[in-house]
Amino acid sequence: MERFGVMEAGRRFLIILSGKAGQGRYNTTELCEQIDQSFHQAGLSDHYDILITQHEGHLSEAARLFAEEYGATGVVYVAGGDGSLSEVAQSVHGSDCAFGVIPAGTANDFAKTIYGRKRPSLLDIVKAMPYPELERLDLMRLVFPPEVSFFSQYSDEEKLIEYHPPVNTEDGMVSTYSLNVVSFGLDTLILRRAYELMKSRPKLGGNAYYVSILQNLNSRKIFPTKFTLHAANGETISGEKDYVTVALCNGGYYGNGFNPAPMADPYDGVLNLCSATWMGNLRFVPILLRYLKGKHVNSHFINFKDVLAGEFSTADGEEILGNYDGLIFRTPSFSFQVIPQALPYARLKL
Structure with a gap:
């Protein structure tokens, strides 16, 4: 496993909430407010954007454009299931833009591999989002x-x-x-x-x-x-x-x-x-x-x-x-x- 250590200052974050994942039940105002609070407390109020997808292909399009602009300084977090994660992984592959998982789909199967069957609460995950470390996944x-x-x-x-x-x-x-x-x-x-x-x-x-x-x-x-x-x-x-x-x-x-x-x-x-x-x-x-x-x-x-x-x-x-x-x-x-x-x-x- 290749490790890169703690991500340095100057990172840019895009948080994508998939409008279809989990029948949309996680894409709430409360979740957006929790994300806002987490990045504000980390002193990163100007370093992130939240996007709620509106149509098929919106997720992959947004991830691709973000990866092209920010490359290795960018991180895309995806609140969705395996299909949403796969879309983003393909969109950012080759750009050195990182991606992360917010388990908010129907099944969240890949998240079980990452976090375990008894994964942390969504609130704990959101609180940790401003402070990721980088590792490299296989595809x-x-x-x-x-x-x-x-x-x-x-x-x-x-x-x-x-x-x-x-x-x-x-x-x-x-x-x-x-x-x-x-x-x-x-x-x-x-x-x-x-x-x-x-x-x-x-x-x-x-x-x-x-x-x-x-x-x-x-x-x-x-x-x-x-x-x-x-x-x-x-x-x-x-x-x-x-x-x-x-x-x-x-x-x-x-x-x-x-x-x-x-x-x-x-x-x-x-x-x-x-x-x-x-x-x-x-x-x-x-x-x-x-x-x-x-x-x-x-x-x-x-x-x-x-x-x-x-x-x-x-x-x-x-x-x-x-x-x-x-x-x-x-x-x-x-x-x-x-x-x-x-x-x-x-x-x-x-």
Whole structure:
């Protein structure tokens, strides 16, 4: 882990409150007043701005413009969930602008890796925001073929909207970055249904994930997939397997608290690959409960591998339904690679 020490004077802060995260329940006047008070007491009244996002793309646009202007002297704090954090991480990557996490989304899964399951109160986090220290986080680069589809959660109030992102590499591929977890298989079926439930029954909030699990107990559970993995120990492994789910983990949590990789460390330069094969109907629910609590490590139906890069592709002609940091995608294949120490992170002393 690379440390930079306490941030020097002259820093500029942008605090972004995502209008969609957590159904907007954290973006209150009270939170803004707490932020004002914290920076005023630190003598930094003229060194920060607060932005509440107003439309899709506003968060990433604001973070990118701020990073371009302030570079290594800037810090972007994001009050939102994993999707919001991922947007900002991609927007500031390469600028040396730091980013920090205010857990104010529906699930706050990456924040659990940073702060632990019993994270500090939001007020304690706000009080520490003027005094961060810098460390460098790993990122995961993903590359998709041009026919990949993404699904927007926020562009329509009633349903997920599928769209084709533009190619952005010289060889005509679609490249993006993940901060927390990339997964595919049954867990993404559950995630997609959870999003639909949150739209139709917004009062469910994070409980939509658990309702979706119950509704998907009889869903498809076998996903034939070809793979090539470049392991951290120097091995290259290729083959084909009938997966139930696969999770590539930089952080340890996803899906409103499921803990696929209890050993995950976003500073260690490797990804923890957790894959599950079918365990039979009688074992399915007990192993699922262990998976939720991070107690599945010794299961015969769960495999772990520390990896640096690799590729997955469909083995049965059906496109892979997956997600990265909660953004759902549909693709015939994708490749991945860990980018060690890619992003300055504003760690709070709590």
